[in-house]
Amino acid sequence: MFPEPFTLAVVSFEEMTEIRFPSIHGNAKEKVGIMEPMQFGSSSSCGVQIDQTFEEYAGAVSDDDDYWRAGSSREGDTIGDFREHPVGEISPSMNQRTEIETARSSSRDSDARLLNDWMENVQHRMTTASQSRRSHNRAPCTIYEIPANIRKHDTQAYQPKVVAIGPYHREKIWLHITVDDKWRCLRHMLSFASPRFREEENQLRIWIKNIKEKEELARSCYSRDAIMESYSFVEMLLLDGCFILYILLMIVKKTEVVVEDPRKEESTEVDEKSEKMHTEECPLVGVFWQWNLIKLDLLLLENQIPFFIIQDLFNHTMNPGIKHISIPHLALELFDELHPKMNKDMFHFGPDGNGILHLLHLFHSAMVPSPNYRMTDTECWNPNSPSSSSTQQLHIPSATELGESAVRFRRKDHARSFLEVAFCNGELEIPTLHIFDYSNALFRNLISFEQCYPGVSPYITAYASFMECIMHRERDVRLLHLRGTVVNRLSTDKDVAVFFKQICYQVSQSCIPSYLSPLYKEVSDHHSHQWRRWSAELKRHYFSNPWVTLSVVAAIILLCLNFIQTLYSVLGYYHKL
Numbered sequence: 001m002f003p004e005p006f007t008l009a010v011v012s013f014e015e016m017t018e019i020r021f022p023s024i025h026g027n028a029k030e031k032v033g034i035m036e037p038m039q040f041g042s043s044s045s046c047g048v049q050i051d052q053t054f055e056e057y058a059g060a061v062s063d064d065d066d067y068w069r070a071g072s073s074r075e076g077d078t079i080g081d082f083r084e085h086p087v088g089e090i091s092p093s094m095n096q097r098t099e100i101e102t103a104r105s106s107s108r109d110s111d112a113r114l115l116n117d118w119m120e121n122v123q124h125r126m127t128t129a130s131q132s133r134r135s136h137n138r139a140p141c142t143i144y145e146i147p148a149n150i151r152k153h154d155t156q157a158y159q160p161k162v163v164a165i166g167p168y169h170r171e172k173i174w175l176h177i178t179v180d181d182k183w184r185c186l187r188h189m190l191s192f193a194s195p196r197f198r199e200e201e202n203q204l205r206i207w208i209k210n211i212k213e214k215e216e217l218a219r220s221c222y223s224r225d226a227i228m229e230s231y232s233f234v235e236m237l238l239l240d241g242c243f244i245l246y247i248l249l250m251i252v253k254k255t256e257v258v259v260e261d262p263r264k265e266e267s268t269e270v271d272e273k274s275e276k277m278h279t280e281e282c283p284l285v286g287v288f289w290q291w292n293l294i295k296l297d298l299l300l301l302e303n304q305i306p307f308f309i310i311q312d313l314f315n316h317t318m319n320p321g322i323k324h325i326s327i328p329h330l331a332l333e334l335f336d337e338l339h340p341k342m343n344k345d346m347f348h349f350g351p352d353g354n355g356i357l358h359l360l361h362l363f364h365s366a367m368v369p370s371p372n373y374r375m376t377d378t379e380c381w382n383p384n385s386p387s388s389s390s391t392q393q394l395h396i397p398s399a400t401e402l403g404e405s406a407v408r409f410r411r412k413d414h415a416r417s418f419l420e421v422a423f424c425n426g427e428l429e430i431p432t433l434h435i436f437d438y439s440n441a442l443f444r445n446l447i448s449f450e451q452c453y454p455g456v457s458p459y460i461t462a463y464a465s466f467m468e469c470i471m472h473r474e475r476d477v478r479l480l481h482l483r484g485t486v487v488n489r490l491s492t493d494k495d496v497a498v499f500f501k502q503i504c505y506q507v508s509q510s511c512i513p514s515y516l517s518p519l520y521k522e523v524s525d526h527h528s529h530q531w532r533r534w535s536a537e538l539k540r541h542y543f544s545n546p547w548v549t550l551s552v553v554a555a556i557i558l559l560c561l562n563f564i565q566t567l568y569s570v571l572g573y574y575h576k577l
Contacts, residue, residue, distance in 0.1 A: 002248050004159045014285070015018075022310075041120065042290055043045060080546075084257070118576065134419055138222075140455065141220070141221060141222070141223050141304070141453075142221050142306070142357040142358060142361070142453060143166065143221050143222050143223065143301070143304045143305075143306070143357075143358060144223040144301060144302070144448070144449075144453070145168065145223055145224055145302055145410060146158045146301060146302060146448050146454040147448075147451070147452070149506050150444075150448055150451070150506060150507070153502060153505055153506070154440065154444065154502065156441075157440055157441040157444040157445070158300060158301065158302055158441075158444070158445065158448070159300075160172070160175060160297040160300060160303050160384070161175075161293045161296070161297055162175060162176045162177055162290050162293040162294050162297050163175060163176070163177040163243070163294060163297050163298075163303075164303065165243075165244070165296075165303045165304060165305055166222070166236070166240065166296070166302070166303060166304055166305050167222065167226035167228060167233070167236065168224070168303070168304065169303060169304045170224075170236060176209075176246075176290060177243075177290075177294075179239065182242070182243045183239065184238065184241040185242050185243045185246040186238065186239060186242040186243075187251065188246055188551055189242040189245055189246055189249075189313075190203055190204060190354075192249065192250070192255070192317075192319060193317035193318055193319055194317070194318045194319070195318070195319055199318055203317070203318055203449060206316050207238060207313055207316060208234060208238060210312050210313075210316055211234050211237050211238055211241075211309065211312070211313075212230075212234050214308070214309070215230060215233060215234055215237075217308075218233075218237060218305070218306050218309060219233065220358075221306045222239050223452075226269065237305055237309050238313075238461060240305050241305060241309045241310050241313045244298070244305075244310050244359075245310060245313055245314060245327075247294065247334065248327060248330040248331060248334060249322075249325070250366060252330055252333055252334050253325065253330055255322065255325075266439065274511070291456070292438070294441060295334060295335060295337075295338065296338075296441060296442065298334075298359050298443050299335070299338075299359060299360050299363055299442060300360070300441070301360055301445045301448050301449050301452070304358035304359060304360060305358065306357070306358060306363065307353055307356040307357060307358050307359065307361070311327055311353045311356075314327050327353060328353045328356060328362060331359055331362055331363075332362070332363075332366055335363055337433075338442065339433075339434035339436060339439070339440075340367065340417075340418040340433060340434065341417075341418065342363065342366035342417075342482075343366055343368065343369070343370075343416045343417045357453075359451055360433060360445060360446070361449070361456070363446075364446055364449060364450075364456065364460070367417055367418070367419065367459070367460075368417065368419075368457075368459060369416065369417040369419045369420045369459065369515070370416050370417065372422060373417075373419065373515055374515065375418050375459070388451070394514055394516070394517060394520040395469055395520075396466075396469050396470065396520055396523050397469075397470075397522055397528070398469065398471070398472040398473065398476045398526055399470045399471065399472075399476040399480055400475055400476050400478045400479060401527070402428070402470070402523065402527060403479065405526065405527040406426055406526075407426060407427075407428055407523065407527065408426055408427045408428070409428050409430065409479065409480060409483040409485060410427050410430075410483065410485075411429075411430065411431070411432055411483060411484040411485050412429040412430060412431045412485075414505075415430075415431035417431070418431045418432070418433055418463075419431075419463050420516075421458075421463070421466065421516060421519060423519050423522045423523050423526075428523065430485040431485070431508075432484060432485060432486070432487060433467075433486055433487065434487045434489060435486065435487065435488055435489055435496055435499065436488060436489045436490075437489070437490065439499070440502075440503065443460065443464060443503050444503050446460040447460050447461050447464060447503060451507060457515070458514075459515060461504075461507060462514035462515055463516070464500060464503055464504050464507075465504055465507075465514070466514075466516050466519075466520075467500050468500040468501055468504045469495050471486070471496060471500055472497065473497060474492070474493040474494045474497060475493075476497065477493035477496045477497050478493050479495075481493065516543070524576050
C-alpha cells in the first residue's frame with residue numbers, strides 16, 4: 001500500500017542505527033522507543049513516531065558535538081544522509097550550537113593571539129639583526145668565508161696547512177703550530193716589546209686594553225659572526241697578532257732587543273734579558289720545512305685578522321728602537337719569494353698601514369699594475385651599475401689560433417707587474433709567469449677575495465680569464481713556454497691548461513669589467529682580417545725554415561725560366577711566319 005521507496009527508507013533507519021551507534025544497542029533502543037522491524041500503519045504515523053523520539057534519542061547517543069558539525073570526516077559518519085532524508089531534518093540542540101560557536105570563537109581568538117605573537121617575534125628578530133649587524137661606515141666586511149660554489153672545486157686550497165689565524169679555523173687542533181706555540185710567541189714578543197722586566201706586565205695590559213677597545217670593529221670585519229665570548233675573541237686576536245709580529249720581526253727582520261741609550265744601572269738587566277731571549281727554544285721548531293707553508297697560510301682569505309690589530313700591537317710597544325720599522329714593508333718582504341712577483345716600488349702605504357685590510361689585501365695591492373694599466377674607480381665592479389649588467393664576457397682565440405693570424409708572442413722583460421699584458425704591431429707581450437704547485441691556492445684565494453669584496457679591482461680575475469683563453473690546450477702552453485712567457489714547474493703542459501680552467505670555473509666574469517678590455521678588442525680585430533691569416537699560412541708552410549725557403553725560391557726561379565723559354569719559343573715561331 002505504501003510506495004516502494006518509503007518502505008525501504010524506514011527499513012534502512014533501523015540498519016543505520018545499528019551501524020552508526022553500536023554503543024547504544026539494547027538500552028538505547030528501549031529508551032528511544034525503536035521497535036523491531038514492523039509494518040507501519042501510515043506514512044504520517046511513521047513520521048510522528050520518529051519526530052517524537054528523535055530528541056530523546058539524540059540526547060542519549062553522545063555529548064560529542066563532532067557528530068553534529070557540518071562536513072564531519074569521522075569514519076562511517078552519515079549525518080549528511082539524515083539531513084537529506086525525506087523523513088525530516090536532524091539538527092543539534094541549542095546548547096550544542098552554543099558550545100560549537102563558543103569553540104569556534106575561542107579558536108579564532110587563539111589564532112589571532114598566535115599571529116600577534118609571531119609578528120612580535122618577527123619585529124624583534126629584525127630589530128636585533130639590525131642592531132647587531134656591522135656598521136659598514138666604520139668597518140666594512142673584509143674577511144669572508146669562501147662561497148660554496150667556489151669552494152667545492154678544491155676545498156684544500158682554502159684550508160690552512162700549518163697554522164690557523166682568526167676564528168674560522170681555530171678549532172682545527174691537528175695543525176702543526178698549536179695554541180701553545182702562539183703563547184710562546186707572545187712571551188717572546190713581550191720580551192722584545194718591553195726591554196725591562198718590570199714593564200712586561202704593563203705592556204701586556206696596554207695590548208689587551210687597545211684590542212678590547214677595537215673588539216667590535218674587529219668583529220665587524222668577518223662575514224660570519226664569530227660565536228665567541230669577548231675574552232676569548234680578544235685573546236685570539238692577541239695571540240694571532242703577536243704570532244704574525246714574531247714572524248715579521250724575529251724571523252724576517254731578525255731584530256734583536258734594542259734600547260736607545262739605556263741607563264747604566266739597567267744595562268746588565270737588558271743584556272741578561274737579551275741573552276735569555278735568544279737562548280730560549282724558538283717557538284717555531286722545524287721552521288725551515290714549514291716556512292713556505294706558513295707564508296701561504298697567511299695568504300688564505302679565511303685565515304686572516306684585521307691588519308689594524310697587527311699594526312696597533314706594533315705601535316704600542318715600549319721599545320723605542322723599532323720606530324723606524326714599517327710593518328707593511330716587512331710583510332711584503334716575507335712574501336717576496338712567492339711567485340708571481342710583487343711590485344713593491346709602486347705600492348704607496350698610508351701612515352701606519354692605513355687602508356690595508358689584511359695580509360691578503362696587502363699582497364693583492366702590491367701586484368697592481370702601473371697607472372697605464374690600472375682601472376679607474378668608476379670601472380670597479382658595482383652590481384648596481386647599469387654598465388655592469390650589460391658588459392659582455394670577453395673572449396679571444398687560443399695562442400695557436402692567434403699564431404695562425406700572424407700574432408707573435410714575446411716576453412716582456414721590464415714589466416713592473418706580471419699583469420701588464422700589452423699588444424702592439426701584431427705582438428702580444430706577456431710578462432713571465434712562474435707556475436708552481438702552490439700557485440693554485442694562491443690564485444684561488446686572490447680571485448675569491450676579488451669575488452667577495454666589491455671594493456677591490458678584479459685584476460687577478462681578468463688576468464686568469466685571459467690566460468685561460470690563450471692557453472686552451474697543451475700545444476698552446478707549449479707555444480708560450482717556448483716564447484718564454486710561461487715557466488712551467490708542474491708535471492706536464494696539460495696541468496697548466498687545466499690549472500687556469502679550474503681556477504676560473506664558476507667565477508663571475510661576464511658582469512665584471514676588465515682592465516684588458518682594450519687588448520681583447522685589438523687582438524680580435526687583428527685576428528679577424530683574412531689576409532693576415534693567408535700571409536701567416538704562407539709563411540708557416542713555405543718559409544718556416546731556411547731549407548723550405550730555398551726550395552720555394554728555387555721553384556720560383558725554375559718557373560720563371562720555363563716561362564721565359566716558352567715566351568721565346570712562341571716569339572721565334574711567329575718570327576718565322
